Amino acid sequence: MDAAPDGKGGPRKVTLIPGDGCGPEVIGAGIRVIEAAGIEIEWDRQVAGAAAVNRYGTPAPDALIKSLKRTRIALKGPLETQVGAGYRSINVYLRKTFDLYANLRPTLSFEGVPTPFRDVDLVVVRENTEDLYSGIEHQITPGVVESIKVITAHASRRIARFAFEYAQRNRRKSVTAIHKANIMKLSDGLFLKCARAIARDYPRIEYREQIVDAACMRLVTQPGSFDVLLLENLYGDIVSDLCAGLVGGLGMVPGANYGERGAIFEAVHGTAPDIAGKNLANPIAAVLSGAMLVEYLGYKPRAIRIRAAVQKTLRDGRVMTRDLGGKATTDEMASAIIDAMG
Numbered sequence: 180m181d182a183a184p185d186g187k188g189g190p191r192k193v194t195l196i197p198g199d200g201c202g203p204e205v206i207g208a209g210i211r212v213i214e215a216a217g218i219e220i221e222w223d224r225q226v227a228g229a230a231a232v233n234r235y236g237t238p239a240p241d242a243l244i245k246s247l248k249r250t251r252i253a254l255k256g257p258l259e260t261q262v263g264a265g266y267r268s269i270n271v272y273l274r275k276t277f278d279l280y281a282n283l284r285p286t287l288s289f290e291g292v293p294t295p296f297r298d299v300d301l302v303v304v305r306e307n308t309e310d311l312y313s314g315i316e317h318q319i320t321p322g323v324v325e326s327i328k329v330i331t332a333h334a335s336r337r338i339a340r341f342a343f344e345y346a347q348r349n350r351r352k353s354v355t356a357i358h359k360a361n362i363m364k365l366s367d368g369l370f371l372k373c374a375r376a377i378a379r380d381y382p383r384i385e386y387r388e389q390i391v392d393a394a395c396m397r398l399v400t401q402p403g404s405f406d407v408l409l410l411e412n413l414y415g416d417i418v419s420d421l422c423a424g425l426v427g428g429l430g431m432v433p434g435a436n437y438g439e440r441g442a443i444f445e446a447v448h449g450t451a452p453d454i455a456g457k458n459l460a461n462p463i464a465a466v467l468s469g470a471m472l473v474e475y476l477g478y479k480p481r482a483i484r485i486r487a488a489v490q491k492t493l494r495d496g497r498v499m500t501r502d503l504g505g506k507a508t509t510d511e512m513a514s515a516i517i518d519a520m521g
């Protein structure tokens with residue numbers, strides 16, 4: 180087992196939020212793979228969302244917030260949020276509370292996964308703290324409600340800076356800002372203005388802009404023409420699920436929420452209520468989110484090893500979950516990935 184890469188010795192403490200629905204199953208698989216890769220982590224297990232309401236009567240208990248303040252890093256399963264009623268999304272709450280302003284979702288084709296496209300390799304960079312997710316909603320009069328979209332220059336500049344820095348560090352060729360500034364001239368207009376200003380600092384990275392509806396069409400006809408996508412919160416949420424569809428579905432795409440002083444790693448998908456508790460969910464998105472966490476902790480070669488094992492398992496094709504056309508369970512898929520690590 181590796182000690183902490185900062186040389187201070189002892190395992191790193193990481194908050195573990197198994198989540199709701201299929202969360203405990205896929206997160207369990209993620210932990211098995213991380214441990215099999217030889218990383219020693221002291222997991223501080225916490226509950227949130229529906230699981231926390233059932234146990235403590237609140238979706239975000241104090242113990243969870245204290246743990247995150249202490250560790251500043253978490254591996255998280257999906258959390259259930261009721262539609263049209265109930266408490267506010269705990270995902271949104273955690274991202275805002277810890278100012279995890281950048282949501283990164285690398286979307287990659289894998290050999291062996293049947294999809295209409297090969298060689299998709301794009302990265303969604305989503306602003307994570309404002310837009311229509313500001314939670315400012317009210318009823319003006321019965322039958323008329325208002326939901327406020329908040330866009331600030333500060334948040335727009337820092338997410339654009341994040342996207343270009345990521346592009347530069349990872350030798351990406353272009354950043355495309357996706358918007359609807361033809362209609363939302365002020366809010367999306369400000370987002371674009373900030374992106375353009377930041378783009379000037381990165382002359383070697385091509386900067387492009389595309390209106391969100393046309394971008395969706397082009398994503399499903401020519402996904403290879405995109406590289407890094409820069410989006411506000413709502414467009415980023417929707418477009419990243421569309422991108423997941425290009426590479427085999429929601430079970431395939433990992434994610435991370437980064438701030439200046441911490442990060443939460445989680446798959447793009449939700450609780451998958453239709454298959455939860457049946458050992459059927461595809462654990463790859465959670466395993467790859469775990470690989471992002473491992474890299475963030477400083478163990479890049481181990482992260483590469485995990486990703487290579489996922490690639491090998493999929494290429495081999497013998498152990499595939501149902502969403503990928505196979506019959507394997509979540510646990511069997513995790514075991515196959517561990518075996519592929521050798």
Ligand code: NAI
Nearest residue numbers: 257258259260429430448449450451452453454460461502
């Ligand atoms: P969902 O992502 O849970 O499911 C959509 C479809 O994808 C379902 O058919 C499901 O079976 C499938 N799917 C999702 N993950 C899969 C996996 N790992 N393997 C195989 N198939 C998979 O989205 P839905 O149904 O819209 O939302 C369910 C709940 O999850 C809601 O309460 C929602 O608020 C929450 N949610 C939470 C997220 C988070 O905590 N980050 C993100 C998205 C949704």
